[in-house]
Amino acid sequence: ITNALEVGCAAGAFTEKLVPYCQGLTVIDVVAQAIARARQRIKEPSRINWIVCDVQQFSTDELFDVIVVAEVLYYLGDIAEMRAAVKNLVRVLAPGGHLIFGSARDANCRRWGHAAGAEPVIAMLNETLIEVERLECRGESVNEDCLLVRFRNPISAS
Ligand SMILES: C[S@@+](CC[C@H](N)C(=O)[O-])C[C@H]1O[C@@H](n2cnc3c(N)ncnc32)[C@H](O)[C@@H]1O
Incomplete structure (x- = not known):
């Protein structure tokens, strides 16, 4: 992976698995303590750009050939915020790049009091x-x- 983005790293358990495959990796989380804990865990800091920010406000001129966003978007307040976050992530996905989305099922998320879970966000991404x-x-x-x-981003890499 040339340049990856991980959204919502928590304590960095997945970051640790992802980093050996990446030449460059940007990791964002809205909680500063999550970034601090993930940073402590990872032993190859030079390849990682750590950013404390909300996925809705994340902004960069970079494009990413892989984006991973797992168990994060159901924390947003409502469907409109989820849609805005999806739009923001699609904007920074490189032509031909891959976005990996993971989430608890919609029915579970709603039962837990969230606005939505996996299925509506998958529909947005589609x-x-x-x-x-x-x-x-x-x-x-x-x-x-x-x-x-x-x-996959259908805009082809030329
Ligand atoms: C359940 S953990 C997911 C950890 C990891 N992605 C995984 O799948 O194991 C959710 C993480 O998303 C972060 N998060 C929640 N809302 C966010 C937002 N609006 N922008 C960025 N990160 C957010 C939380 O701080 C937390 O670290």
């Missing part, structure tokens, strides 16, 4: 990106069920 593969993950309890979907 408005501009091409769905390449989908994994339906089933946990021991229904609360652990989630969807993982990989999308």
